[in-house]
Amino acid sequence: MSDNANPNDTATMSVTASPLADPGSHESMGNRLVGNLRESGIVLAFVAIVALFTFLTHGKLLVADNITNVVLQYSYILVLAIGMVIVIIGGHIDLSVGAVVALTGGLSAVLVIKDGHPWWVGVLAAIGVGLLVGVWQGFWVAFVGIPAFITTLAGMLLFRGLAWGVLHNVSLSGFPKPYQDIGNGFFNGVMGGNGYDLFTLVVFAIALVGYAFGSYRARRARMAYNQPVASIPVFALKVLAVSAVVMWFAWQLAHARGLPYVLIILGSLVIIYTVVTTRTVFGRHVYAIGGNLAAATLSGVKVKWVNFGIMLNMGFLSGVAGVLFSARLNSAQPNAGTGFELDAIAACFIGGAAVTGGVGRVTGAIVGGLVMAVLSNGMLLMGEPLGTQQIVKGLVLVAAVAFDVINKRRAGTR
Template sequence: MSDLDTKPTVPAGDGTAAGGLVNPATNRFTSWLTHILSDLGKNGIFIALLLVVVFFAVITDGILLRPQNISNLIVQNGYILVLAIGMVMVIIAGHIDLSVGSVAAFVGAVSGVFAVQMQMPWWIAVILSLAIGALVGVWQGFWIAYVGIPAFIVTLAGMLIFRGLALVVLGNANIGSFPGEYRALGNGFLNDVFGDFPIDPLTLGIGVIAVIGLVVQQVRTRLGRQKYGQETEPFPWFVAKLVLITAGIGFFVYALAAYKGIPVTLIVLAVLVLVYGIVMNRSVFGRHIYAIGGNRHAAELSGIKTRKVDFFLFVNMGFLAALAGLIFTARLNLAGPKAGDGFELEAISAAFIGGAAVQGGVGTIGGAIIGGLIIGVLNNGMSIIGLGIEWQQAVKGLVLLLAVAFDVYNKRRSGGR
């Protein structure tokens, strides 16, 4: 046998494979740490919300976390969270909608005419008002999708048109004293179903079901990934996350149960988040929205009907703006000419703070909700400590600027333009 045929041998008992010195074994601790840091980065917006809550809980001596205040946070910011759901979808597709505040005011005024002046049954007034909001979306969607006018211009015009129409409908006066069932949309609570208790058992039961559902879903997802040989997060970190999330949900549910129970606004939001989460993550329409925002020309070449998608996006936005207007009107028990002022800025801020990209193609429903909650906690916390409205506006503007700057920084770091 020649020297060329001779192969190097590994000494007996040496478990190091050839090339082992070149590719040393992976350190488990380093791998876990890398995974945890990556996970924290992906959930940065949630951590930001947690830090804001902790900060204001400390400087307000715990007032922020009182049961009544937690319930009020949901009720007072419900309309913004509804708008944020629709706005993030519009932004993902590469558009913007400046008219949502005026549309909310207009629909609120129209609902006042229906429910108070014409004394229609409350549910008919609500259905007709939502239909009018959808028709507003049809109007704006037509100009954007089929005429080709940029959404910025169309919705800017819509902001003026529907603000003017709201004033026409109201006649520069207020419409108030809505039916009790109508008011429940913004001020109602689901409680005392099993009787009058200091801690509402229905709310606690729903919270327990929610926690069990979350744990089961997370465990099934982990087992499914392991079954197909996919990478999973370290088990201690998996358990720690579940414990923290369960504790957070438990505290939130207990606070609601200790006050008045589950706000009707929260039920509406939960249904919207569930439905639109499925639409954006598991439907063809949702995938088309992301594709259009990522690269409109490529989406057209792949056969996506971009005009149709744009059209229905704004129909949906009109519907959600109408719903937000109804919630706001119901909460105040009043349809007034100043309703809706600044709603569009709050909704846009919630979407961008929640991780939506300025260029489109990036964003989530959950992120927009968390962004809206950050704005709500900022508003509430600064009001509790007595900070003036001028400083509140400045702080919210700074937070928005930093959120968008962070998005731009990430794009540049990853090689985007």
């Protein structure tokens, strides 16, 4: 992973950074086709993987309680993947997030469990430390010019050592119930229901209305720029298919333990960061820098401040993940978060992020993280050893990156 875009890249900044490139150019058409294939391919692969493990586990994968457990167990990886995909789009990488999870969770445990402060003090302290980590690493990356790979590699060692120091080389457990509920709590019975939680169904139904409206607006916007769009029947079929799958998922949650608090947190972050990356100046500048650093610089993009913002945001989300992880386990451990950075990076690449930067979506990273979650959970239900799980996930990651590289080469030959 290179922190700088290739200065010889012939793609213009407008093509790389914005979906509003000239619809008549062969290059923009090729990029759109590759992007659509990348985005649709991972969704189809996810559906296929779910179907495969549903068969191999004799339906255990889709049992309501197991679906709830998957949401709870992998929520912190998905939160990290949201931040990591922005880092990767900008042409960087962050190897320190697992250590930051340990540090922030450890500090929260010391304040709440050991020192007796209210639970919310631990939450704010963890997020605050995450922001300080982002400031520290952002300074070295953005203003000193040290590549993010080196900066965060040093950060991985530094923050892991600080986590050991904060916890004095021991684990702390016994968070108060409000803190535990952040990672394990549920909305259940808020609106009643006969054998199911009506509130869960209502929340998902409202979300789907928003999704349908947003998709319709996006379709109209593409038509305004003379970009190709699906026909009305195809568009309606897609919305209906997504709605059916999502409401089935909601039905399973409603019949289990209700709507997890952590899913509300995760869903809110997905919505917020989807808007940030697609609708804001900062988001467009991140794509521009990752796609063509030279063009972004010449166009007046404040590269240093954007890179600083990228690392600051990653620190913030690492703090959030630290709270979720410690709340889920009801403990803080010096070795917590080991390997989380690899899972988050893998989720982004599997979800369609480009190795060279400039390409990726928050929703793609979430789907990529869910692929990893289903792989792990499915093989665990089958009783496969940890070694086999690691081999399979490694092969999936290689296949995803190879898919990106091959399609990029094909687009370049158009």
